[in-house]
Amino acid sequence: MSNENFYNTLLRGYAISVPHVGELGIELTRLDGEAAEARLPCRPEFLGDVENQLIHTGVVTTLIDSICGIALLAHIGKPTRIATLDLRVDYLRPSRPGKDLWCRAECYRLTEQIAFLRASVWQNDPAAPVASCLAAFMRTGRPGESSQRSGLQ
């Protein structure tokens, strides 16, 4: 499968194979070996603070975890089993309803077993993010699988 085909397969199957992504309404807007980008239209049930009209930071974290995962799959360039090891999110600004949340994630270091990713989330301006994140993933496939090079490194 060519890289383009693999990206298209990921794009088409994503919301179906990851039910919670479909449930939230996350839409992938870009996917290639370099980065993944997505949009999440905000809904009233995403609020974490009614009085101050703030989006729950958990929504932001879920968006980040999802887009990091698919960015990594695209970066590897073939079907691979992956799992999040950890992530750390800094909530830089409040996010408010009425505007979409945008997320961009990229893998900046991939080894045979571990991947390091960074992501940011914004509403109005990519230069003024509402959150930034660093995450580590691991490849959880069988030992034979993890030793195969992806050719995209």
Added chain:
Amino acid sequence: MTAAKTMEEARRLAREQQDCSALLGLVPYAAYMGMRMELNEPGAPILRLPFKPSLIGNSALPAIHGGVVASFMESAALMHLLLMLDEQRVPKSIDFSIDYLRSAHAEDSWASCAVERLGRRVAQVQIRCWQSDPAKPVALARAHFLLAADAPA
């Protein structure tokens, strides 16, 4: 009723009548996920996330979405603070860090929290999430929250 009065009343219902619905209602996203708050023993609450298919992140395993686990734990910390402290508004998330230890199966999850440091402006909370076996946590997390120091009366 002012927002502070609403919060006070929700806290009173939870503390005196073990009815946490109003307190959970202060955080719409927690209610959207279907979170429950259990006050079986005096002191700290236990948070429960009943399983539902829309929480799945990996249909093949199946496993609950890692972002859902993170959101649940972050919300658990928030609910813990709302019940245990006398805040006048919902504390604001500063940052959040999570280590995933095991995949979360398609079953109910629980979380408990401990406030390890309570300053005038910042609270540090440790969060533990498990499923059928409390001795085998699914994830461990920590979060910082900004408190409403010197909130106007």
